[in-house]
Amino acid sequence: MLAHRTSYAIILVGNPRNSQKMGSMLSTTTITVAELPFSSTDHGLPASAESTDVMPSDLLLPSCKAVEAPQPALKRLLSESPRSLCLIVDAVCGWTVSVAEELDIFHASFSTCRAFGTSLWEFE
Incomplete structure (x- = not known):
């Protein structure tokens, strides 16, 4: 909807696995996908832990610690891009x-969890 209602550039950002998935689902060329480096094995997690859709539930909380790893890359991406107006993120980030x-x-965030899952998160 954003792509159809605005002339602003829209960049979806994700880790390598999710970036590929997002790119394959887009039906418009007005949205680009940027990949932030992330290696789950660098954080003691299995390679499959790069995306929560295939992650065992016992690794969900440990993976939340690793989710901050791309911070320098996101900061660099936003600094090098034309003036950014808004950053919309999943509440996990x-x-x-x-x-x-x-x-x-x-900055705006949204939650893709159901009410029970959301109630388990600790927000800063």
Whole structure:
């Protein structure tokens, strides 16, 4: 909907596995996909832990610690892009608030979890 209602550039950002998945699902060329480096094995997680859709439930909480790893790459991407107006993120990526504040970009988050799953998160 954003792509059809605005002339702004829209960039979806994700880890290597999710970026490929997002790119294959897009039916428009007005949205680009950027890949942030992430290796789950660097954080003691199995390679399949790069995406929660295939991750065993016992690894969900440990993976939340590793989710902050792409912070420097996101900061660099936003700094090198034309003036960014808004950063919209999944609520799991709470660390993006400080990036948005540092770069003076509006920040909004959403939750894709159901109510019970959302109630388990600790927000900063």
